[in-house]
Amino acid sequence: MKSDAIEIGDALLVIDIQNDFLPGGSLAVSGSEQIIPAINRCIEKFNAIGNPIFLTRDWHPVDHWSFAAQSGPWPAHCVAGTFGAEFSANLLQPEKAQIISKGVRRESEGYSDFEAPDLQARLERAGIRRLFVAGLATxxxxxxxxLDALKLGYQVFLLQDAVRAVNVKPGDGDMALQTMRQIGAQLISSDLIS
Known part of the structure; x- marks a missing residue:
């Protein structure tokens, strides 16, 4: 079977398609709105065959350590319960999609979805072996x-056309893609998923 055909044991992980990371948001990622159609096509494919879909979100306290007001690197963003923390209205949210919140504690970095205590448990319960990953920010x-998924033994397919980078320094996104590929992620196009 082709590696990009959806199988039993596959899940879709959609990372942080939230208003604060979209145009007009407090930490807008350039081109972020352009990836939503590709993500929605993947959501439709996974949903149609009943494979798990996880929608992850930053869900920060108002005084999260990463905010500039606490001498962190970022403007305040994705504060729990605010409009900025909501998923984009353009993102499909099937009824069976599971929502994972991360960065919920003041000192919790929240970069990796696996910092959410229940993500790995849910993946294990569902018998997931392969993750198809899309979202923000690369x-x-x-x-x-x-990186955490690979350490935990999951096979990872990164949907290269369905991610965008912050690029605090020019080229950060390209370096991240190279790192993920070198460590074992397979970079594919969302169009190839069937």
Whole structure:
């Protein structure tokens, strides 16, 4: 079977498609809105065959350590319960999609989805072996999630056309892609998923 055909034991992990990371948000990622159609096509494919879909989100306290007001590197973003923390209205949210919140404690970095205590448990319960990963941002939450997934023994397919980078420094996104590939993630196009 082709590696990009959805099988039993596959899950889709959609990272942080939240208003604060989209145009007009407090930490907008360039081109972030352009990946939503590709992500929605993947959501439709996984949903149609009943494979698990996880929608992850930053869900920060108002005084999260990463915010500039606490001498952190980022403007305040994705504060729990605010409009900025909501998923994009353009993102499909099937009824069976599971929502994972991360960065919920003040001192919790929240870059990796696996910092959410229940993600790995849910994946194990569902018998997941392979993760198809999309979302924001390539050089932070996507990167750290993929690295943790590989350490935990999951096979990872990164949907290269369905991620975008912050690029605090020019080229950060490309370096993150190279790192993920070198460590074992397979970079594919969302169009190839069947």
């Amino acid at each position: 050089d932070y939450c996507v990167l750290y999630t993929v």
